[in-house]
Amino acid sequence: MSSLIKVTELSKTYESEGVQTRAVCNVSFEIKKGEFVSIMGPSGSGKSTLMHILGLLDRPSTGKYLLEGQNTSYLSDNELARLRNKKIGFIFQAFNLLPRTTVYENVELPLIYDRESDKNNQLKVLQALRSVGIEHRKDYLSNQISGGEKQRVAIARALVNNPEVIFADEPTGNLDSKSGLQVMEILEKLNEEGHTIILVTHETITASYAKRIIKILDGQIVSDKEVSEKRRLIAESKKRIK
Amino acid sequence: MRIFLDPIKISYHNLRSSKFRSFLTMLGIIIGVASVIVVMSIGSSAQKLILGQVKGIGSNLIGVLPGASEENGPPVTAMGATITSLKYSDLKALLFKKNAPDIQDATAYVTGTALVKSKSESNQINYQGVTASLSKVENIEIDQGRFLVKQENTNLARVAVLGSTVAKDLFPNENPVGKNIQIKDLSFKIVGILKKRGSSGFSSSDDNLYLPLLTAQKLLLNIDYLNFIRVKVGSEDSINQTIDDIKKTLREEHNIRNPINDDFSVRSAAQALSVLSNVTNVLKYFLTSIAAISLLVGGVGIMNIMLVSVKQRIWEIGLRKALGATDQNIILQFLIESIFVTFTGGLIGIVLGATVAFLSAYIIRHLGYDWEFSLSWQSISLASGIAIFIGLIFGLYPAKKAGKISPMEALRYE
Structure with missing residues (x-):
């Protein structure tokens, strides 16, 4: 499999009121197409900052970030916006759906910022809704559906532009365990269909859905392991019993 | 398409979800636009009224006044002196076709005030001594009887024609034609009554009493000069040529070689009309620009609410x-939103302003003025144009601020 994300000696330093904080410190790793990776760590470990950088929402202070072989350091804000639109899908903890807007329109949102995609918008939106099993809610307003449904809409929104990689930031954080399970199963299914998924979480059980777990502490990678098939199955069954 | 529709939909929802706050936000724009509409509407109605009155005198009329033109120093009449330079012979010279071929007709005026008595009433009334041509020059219409005729002028006939108001005042209960009235102890026979004309022209013919020119000069005023001459020209195009002809004729009559020594002045209603319409235009736009200042205040309100909105929707x-919108997409969105708000305020302001202007026109008409309600497309498009412009200008800063917001804010939101 070809390399999708490659970072070398990536660092991010924040400065507030003269005090420098290193959120990410000399991190290097590689993620291939089709992987399902969890980035795990307690809050304040720098995992969110790392995800911001990988998701092209933020720029690194030093180091190199290649997305599909393209160096992202020298891209303008507008070029980054275009890349986010084309190659990256986001799933947020708080769903972040537009209020007073229909499910359909929420999912369509990334397409309206895509200049090249004017045709087949309807087809793409319906397909994305179908793949998360929420097509029947397409004309509901986003505040008329349940939390689990909201997150599925958010996943459909992340899918609609057929991105190279989907970032999920604590996707089950605001959900009850049953809805959380559904969401994780959808993500798992998407990965089986070939989508690259990067999951950011502090929950061990959620993280164990991934095939690879990168653990972060104080801005540094402390472990980077493939999850054995066995352990995944155990975690899965545990969750099922619950 | 959604790039344009979404912001409009969002602003519509925002306006509806907090109606009172939205109303307060738009109030400045509403008041500003409404006052622009009201001022422009009332201004152009007033302009129409004023110009209409001048036109009522006739735009194809030329006035000849005694004394030098005001362009060469202050008018002598202003000092209280009476100028006696205009004579009946001048009128005759002007009516001589060879001198001024485009003159259709002309009449001379002398004016005075006297106590006029009928059998039952008496009143202080302005009278005018005129020639029979007056009916043609001023397009006077007769209600009963007839107007003065030529012979009555030459043989000093003691006859009178009454304006409709004067007739009603002096003879409230009977038909005045054929009756007698007393002016300065002289008895005059009434031969005609004019049709009611309303207040067209600066002096209404309804309030006038007309006598033969020479009768008024010799029997009542004891003078041999004229107060002014009024000339009617066939078409407005020949007014300038005729003014020159009149000047030449009168200079010959008065033996004047150098135009600087002119003892008369010639003016056309068309000249007065263009001066007046310039003056009224300046006034109208001056008042409109004052009204537009309140729009600036409204604009500040819009900027304020847009800044709040940007902050609330970080x-x-x-x-x-995060989903791929560029800075420009966001700026456009907030600009469209602020323009939507000001444009909506503008529409409400236009309706409000038009209503106020219409009501005031209704009231003014009932006060007896010949007032026309006017609401031009120019004022509507000007007002909505200004509203959009205000939205654009005062929305620009909040929109730029929104455009600068980092996409990371999406993830900080809980």
Whole structure:
């Protein structure tokens, strides 16, 4: 499999009121197409900052970030916006759906910022809704559906532009365990269909859905392991019993 | 398409979800636009009224006044002196076709005030001594009887024609034609009554009493000069040529070689009309620009509310950016929103302003003025144009601020 994300000696330093904080410190790793990776760590470990950088929402202070072989350091804000639109899908903890807007329109949102995609918008939106099993809610307003449904809409929104990689930031954080399970199963299914998924979480059980777990502490990678098939199955069954 | 529709939909929802706050936000724009509409409407109605009155005198009329033109120093009449330079012979010279071929007709005026008595009433009334041509020059219409005729002038006939108001005042209960009235102890026979004309022209013919020119000069005023001459020209195109002809004729009559020594002045209603319409235009736009100042205040209100809106929706901006919106997309969105707000305020203001202007026109008409309600497309498009412009100008800063918001804000939102 070809390399999708490659970072070398990536660092991010924040400065507030003269005090420098290193959120990410000399991190290097590689993620291939089709992987399902969890980035795990307690809050304040720098995992969110790392995800911001990988998701092209933020720029690194030093180091190199290649997305599909393209160096992202020298891209303008507008070029980054275009890349986010084309190659990256986001799933947020708080769903972040537009209020007073229909499910359909929420999912369509990334397409309206895509200049090249004017045709087949309807087809793409319906397909994305179908793949998360929420097509029947397409004309509901986003505040008329349940939390689990909201997150599925958010996943459909992340899918609609057929991105190279989907970032999920604590996707089950605001959900009850049953809805959380559904969401994780959808993500798992998407990965089986070939989508690259990067999951950011502090929950061990959620993280164990991934095939690879990168653990972060104080801005540094402390472990980077493939999850054995066995352990995944155990975690899965545990969750099922619950 | 959604790039344009979404902001409009969002602003519509925002306006509806907090109606009172939205109303307060738009109030400045509403008041500003309404006052622009009211001022422009009332201004152009007043302009129409004033110009209409001048036109009522006739735009194809030329006035000849005694004394030098005001362009060469202050008018002598202003000092209280009476100028006696205009004579009946001048009128005759002007009516001589060879001198001024485009003159259709002309009449001379002398004016005075006297106590006029009928059998039952008495009144202080302005009278005018005129020639029979007056009916043609001023397009006077007769209600009963007839107007003065030529012979009555030459043989000093003691006859009179009454304006409709004067007739009603002196003879409230009977038909005045054929009756007698007393002016300065002289008895005059009434031969005609004029049709009611309303207040067209600066002096209404309804309030006038007309006598033969020479009768008024010799029997009542004891003078041999004229107060002014009024000339009617066939078409407005020949007014300038005729003015020159009149000047030449009168200079010959008065033995004047150098135009500087002119003892008369010639003016056309068309000249007065263009001066007046310039003056009224300046006034109208001056008042409009004052009204427009309140729009600036409204604009500040819009800027304020847009800044609040940007702050409240930081997460939404972040989300849109995370999904691929560029800075420009966001700026456009907020500009469209602020323009939508000001444009909506503008529409309400136009309706409000038009209503106020219409009501005041209704009231003014009932006060007896010949007032026309006017609401031009120019004033409506000017007002909505200004509203959009205000939205654009005062929305620009908040929109730029929104455009700068980092997409990371989307993830900080809880």
